Amino acid sequence: MGTAGAAGAAGAGADAIAGERRQLLNVAYRLLGSLAEAEDAVQEAYARWYALPRGRQDEIVSPGAWLSTVTGRICLDVLGSARARRERYVGAWLPEPLPDRTEWQHGRGTELSDPADQMVLDESVTMAFLVVLESMTPAERVAFVLHDVFRYPFAEIADVLGRTSAACKQLAASARRRVRVAQAPVTAAGQADAVRHVKEAWESKNIAALVDLLDPAAVMTADGGGLVGTALRPVEGGALIAQYMVAIADRAPGLELLERSVNGAPGLVAQRGGVVMTVASFEVVDGRVSRIWVVRNPEKLRPWLEA
Numbered sequence: 001m002g003t004a005g006a007a008g009a010a011g012a013g014a015d016a017i018a019g020e021r022r023q024l025l026n027v028a029y030r031l032l033g034s035l036a037e038a039e040d041a042v043q044e045a046y047a048r049w050y051a052l053p054r055g056r057q058d059e060i061v062s063p064g065a066w067l068s069t070v071t072g073r074i075c076l077d078v079l080g081s082a083r084a085r086r087e088r089y090v091g092a093w094l095p096e097p098l099p100d101r102t103e104w105q106h107g108r109g110t111e112l113s114d115p116a117d118q119m120v121l122d123e124s125v126t127m128a129f130l131v132v133l134e135s136m137t138p139a140e141r142v143a144f145v146l147h148d149v150f151r152y153p154f155a156e157i158a159d160v161l162g163r164t165s166a167a168c169k170q171l172a173a174s175a176r177r178r179v180r181v182a183q184a185p186v187t188a189a190g191q192a193d194a195v196r197h198v199k200e201a202w203e204s205k206n207i208a209a210l211v212d213l214l215d216p217a218a219v220m221t222a223d224g225g226g227l228v229g230t231a232l233r234p235v236e237g238g239a240l241i242a243q244y245m246v247a248i249a250d251r252a253p254g255l256e257l258l259e260r261s262v263n264g265a266p267g268l269v270a271q272r273g274g275v276v277m278t279v280a281s282f283e284v285v286d287g288r289v290s291r292i293w294v295v296r297n298p299e300k301l302r303p304w305l306e307a
Contacts, residue, residue, distance in 0.1 A: 017049065020064045022118040023150075024071050029119060030145045031075040033095030033130050035303060041078060045071040065156060072142060072160035079138035090226025092234065094293050095130040096300040097279040100261035121264035124149045127281035127293045129179075130263070136175050143168045144175035192259070192266040194284045199257050199268055205249050207242045214238030215290040225297030228277075241292065269304070276304040 021042060028038035045067050049057070060066050086093050098119055123129060124145075133141050139161055146152040146160065147168070154165040154172075161168055194213065201209035218238045224230035235241050249255070252270075255277070260269040262281045270278040279301060283291035295301065 017046075017063050017067070020067050021046075022120075023064075024067060025118050026120050027068065027145065027150055028071055028075055029098075030124055030130075030133070030149060031072070031141060032078055033134065034300075035096050035098065035119070036299075037078060038075075041071055041074045044074050068152070069156065069159050072146060072157075076138055076142050076160065079141060082138075090224070091230065091232040092221045092223050093225075094221060094223035094295050094300075095127060095134070095263075097127065097262050097267075097281060097295050097304075098125065098264075099304050100264075121261075123264070125263045126265045127263050127267075128283045128291065131291075131293065132179055135178055137171075139163070140171045140175040140178075143171035144179075147172045148176065188266060190287070191282060191284045194287065194289055195266045195268060195282055196259060198282070198289060199259060202245050202249060203257060205246045207246050210242035210245060211238050213289055214241055215285065215288040218288075218290050218292070220244070220292040220294065222294040223297050223300070225299060227298055228296045230294065230296050276301055279304060 024042045024045065025038055028041045029035055032038050032041065048070055049063070049067060052060075057063070098121065100121070119125070133145070136144065142161060143154075143157055146157045147154060154168045157168045157172075158165045161171070163171075197213050198210065201213060216238050217236075218241055220231070220235040220241045222230040222235075224232075231244070235244050252272075255270050255272050258269045258271065260267055260279075262269070262279055265281065267282060268280045269276055270280070277296065279295045281293040281295075282289050
């Protein structure tokens with residue numbers, strides 16, 4: 001092969017490596033629940049790849065598989081240290097919410113320059129699903145996400161976790177049981193109706209209507225990260241949540257509620273002066289809202305800011 005041919009092959013290889021970024025970001029976000037941390041993990045994986053001698057790179061049959069394994073190991077390390085970080089976190093910690101693609105591309109060019117542009121939204125990124133993932137051990141989460149969501153073979157997962165394929169199968173099965181215990185949400189249309197009714201009742205400050213829309217045992221969890229005011233502990237019970245929501249409405253004049261897609265499911269966004277202040281996700285069971293997850297931490301609302 002001539003010099004021009006070698007250069008062309010090298011360029012094609014570089015393009016193939018860069019093309020793995022979308023997949024790696026999608027894997028890392030589901031593993032970590034944070035777009036910022038996912039981006040850091042993928043950047044670190046690429047840094048390790050480019051730090052390899054050229055001869056070592058040439059020996060690797062599947063650079064994509066290598067990057068996936070390294071990204072998985074980096075995420076596993078991050079998950080392992082997450083418990084200590086969460087203990088220092090002010091209030092409840094919730095996954096980072098993502099807007100619909102048509103919203104996060106607002107004002108941008110057509111190039112996929114922002115990591116959020118490369119996220120694929122499906123049932124594996126709903127807030128309810130991500131919260132269930134948070135209940136798993138790091139190894140369970142990695143085994144489950146890589147196998148059940150992305151269909152990685154257990155042999156590759158074994159390389160990530162440093163365990164046997166049989167052990168990885170057991171971890172995925174254990175994680176699967178946790179997912180089955182969680183209540184399945186209603187259809188998107190049913191959730192959209194429930195969310196719309198909540199919005200209308202909230203805007204009219206109708207406590208009775210809110211109580212009717214909320215499950216008596218509903219739980220609302222808010223994440224302000226200590227940067228903005230919010231409930232530091234979950235608010236339990238439909239009646240208390242309704243009262244809390246109306247009290248917030250009284251204290252926040254000028255707040256505008258919008259129906260938006262949040263992590264691929266119907267949700268609500270509160271903004272003031274065009275700036276997103278709060279993003280709320282919902283779980284609806286038997287026509288009533290059973291869980292509300294409210295993210296107010298401005299550091300987690302980065303993808304919602306218009307360019």
